[in-house]
Amino acid sequence: MERIYLDNNATTIVDPTVREAMDPFYCHMYGNPNSLHSFGIEVRPYLHQAMEQMYAAINAGDEDDIIINSCATEGNNTVIMGMYFSLLKETRKKRIVTTQLEHPCIREACRFLETQGVKVTYLAPDRQGLITPEMVKEVISDKTALVSVMWANNETGLILPIKEIAEVCKEKGVYFHTDAVQAIGKVKVDMQDVPADFLTFSAHKFHGPKGAGGLYVRKGGMLPPLLHGGEQMGGHRAGTVDVPGMVGMGKAMEIAVESLEYENTHVRRLRDKFEDALMQIDDVLVVGDRDLRTPNTVYVSIRGVEGEAMIWDLNQNGIAASTGSACASESLEASPILTAIGADKELAHTGVRFSLSRFTTEKEIDFTIEVVKKAVVRLRQLSTSY
Numbered sequence: 001m002e003r004i005y006l007d008n009n010a011t012t013i014v015d016p017t018v019r020e021a022m023d024p025f026y027c028h029m030y031g032n033p034n035s036l037h038s039f040g041i042e043v044r045p046y047l048h049q050a051m052e053q054m055y056a057a058i059n060a061g062d063e064d065d066i067i068i069n070s071c072a073t074e075g076n077n078t079v080i081m082g083m084y085f086s087l088l089k090e091t092r093k094k095r096i097v098t099t100q101l102e103h104p105c106i107r108e109a110c111r112f113l114e115t116q117g118v119k120v121t122y123l124a125p126d127r128q129g130l131i132t133p134e135m136v137k138e139v140i141s142d143k144t145a146l147v148s149v150m151w152a153n154n155e156t157g158l159i160l161p162i163k164e165i166a167e168v169c170k171e172k173g174v175y176f177h178t179d180a181v182q183a184i185g186k187v188k189v190d191m192q193d194v195p196a197d198f199l200t201f202s203a204h205k206f207h208g209p210k211g212a213g214g215l216y217v218r219k220g221g222m223l224p225p226l227l228h229g230g231e232q233m234g235g236h237r238a239g240t241v242d243v244p245g246m247v248g249m250g251k252a253m254e255i256a257v258e259s260l261e262y263e264n265t266h267v268r269r270l271r272d273k274f275e276d277a278l279m280q281i282d283d284v285l286v287v288g289d290r291d292l293r294t295p296n297t298v299y300v301s302i303r304g305v306e307g308e309a310m311i312w313d314l315n316q317n318g319i320a321a322s323t324g325s326a327c328a329s330e331s332l333e334a335s336p337i338l339t340a341i342g343a344d345k346e347l348a349h350t351g352v353r354f355s356l357s358r359f360t361t362e363k364e365i366d367f368t369i370e371v372v373k374k375a376v377v378r379l380r381q382l383s384t385s386y
């Protein structure tokens, strides 16, 4: 059988339709959009179309901004560092509230600001693995400059109550940022319904190209640029625009929103079929209520089976999964989410994440179920603790 890719929360295949849309901008229409001659002018309508697709995909207001950048790591750093230079340095607002669930690019940016004298609160998830609006309300003060909470967790797929958290922040007059990397294309993202001030996304998470990302800034949101230089993106992000990347991201975002129904029916059905099969195995813990998770993700702990050992076994059978965020896959620390929900230390090291996509087939899921069952038997026989 062909290799099976079940690590879509790490990155996704570029949709062939997206690739087709990108192709002309490598060797045919390759001008710099800032150039005044025909080579530059001819690409601009395609960038405008891409912007229109992105605005429509998240229902952004006409006076809101979407700043095109290289990835969500850049977008998240732009928000965190931008807050520091626009608010934290100059005003009495010296605090940031975020969570222990965030991706390393949020946590590490906050840790850097702590070395600059900023006080950061890292909220711990509850026993269900969630951050609640009440938790945020409790720690917000008149010194809080920014609250940053991810829309959906990359390891477990757990969806956080972003609308309610954004409403708490609006009521308190505190800027709110959400990292929506794992939400776009999986749940509805509507900026007229969710009063977030900033939102970040990354094209390679929804079948667009790697190296393209976006930062939504609601009208009136002031953020200094992270990258200084030319006048691109209205001075909000210097650097020659990645034309094929931006065209690809716009097309991918349009398709991702059109595919929401498919993700939440067909992909969800395959995920649930896989999860039901996992639950037939003794001493297995699946993190989070499946109705509170993105439709493509299942994070499972199998007692007596080290996460890395399972990943190796799967890989030997041509199946790609992960122990969690690839950005942190080298760290052998226990998962904070498993620790927070009360999983014992042994279980907290056994997490394996499977993340499907609209390209996953039922045949692939059926094959993976058989491989996992055999791997559990084999690895438990080798275990000294099971």
Ligand SMILES: Cc1ncc(COP(=O)(O)O)c(CNc2co[nH]c2=O)c1O
Residues within 6 Å of the ligand: 009, 010, 011, 071, 072, 073, 074, 103, 105, 150, 152, 153, 154, 155, 179, 181, 182, 202, 213, 324, 325, 326, 327
């Ligand atoms: C929630 C979240 N935020 C930010 C990022 C960083 O995005 P990038 O800058 O485009 O790379 C990721 C990537 N998450 C993962 C990358 O590999 N496995 C993952 O779970 C993510 O899942």
